[in-house]
Amino acid sequence: MEKYIAIGNPKGNSLYALPLNKEGTKADTVYHFFERTFGRIRAVYASPDGTVYMATSNRDWNPNGFAEENDDRILQIKKVDKSISTANLVLKAKIASNTKEMRSEGEILYTNYCASCHKPNGRGLTGTYPSLLHNKVVEGETAEFIRLILHGKNEMPSFSFLNDKDLAIVLSYVRKKFASKGKQISKDDIKKERVNH
Incomplete structure (x- = not known):
């Protein structure tokens, strides 16, 4: 029987499953489940019978919208017999995309590092997280935008831990997606x- 490591990814809004090699020492693939379905998945537990439980963590803020009373819950994942009449009511772990287009690296990086504050639509949260739409810093001088991301400011953390390639990809994505002008980085x-600096 194949063994997996299951990891909740709050920023990525998904459950990660990593199939291990025969020795149980290495994983070369990552599967993403429930992407942007339940919000931030904080904790995962697998019981001896194979049933998996995961807990969500959205009450502080929900990356897919505003926090609501039922945002945090414990969810049960188990194999369902297709012959059961309610099987068609059960949510599938792998959500089929309604588009043939693959998610870009920029969108994935944005989801992992930016969307929890600035929201998937870039509108942020009024009075707390600024909107990226037609934002003066995003559209402005390239060096100023990069310095903000590298060093942070006030509540904005530093993202200097990201490598140059990933930073260039995500910042270019933000400009292309949310700004009306601004050159690629x-x-x-x-x-x-x-x-x-």
Whole structure:
């Protein structure tokens, strides 16, 4: 029987399952389940009979909208016999996409690092997290935008732990998705600001 490691990913809004090799020492693949379905998945537990339980953590804020009373719950995942008449009412773990287009690296990075505050639609939360739509910093000077992301400011944390390539991808994605203007950002742009500051 194949063994897995299951990890809740609050920022990525999904359950990660990593199939282990025969020795149980390595995982080369990651499967994502329940993406953007229940919000932030905080904890996962697998019982000896194979039933998996996961707990959500949305009451502080829900990345898919505003926190609601029933946002936090414990969910049970188990195999369902297809012959049971209610089987068609059970939510499938792997949600079929309604588009043939693959999610871009930029969208994945944005979901993992930005969407919990700025929301998937970039509108943020009034009075708490600024909107990215037509934002002066996002649309403005490239160096200023990069410095904000590298060093943070006030409640905005530093994202300097991300490598130059990933930073260039996510910042270019933000500009393309939410700004009406602003040039694409390159790895060299990021590297230059790291060296200068």
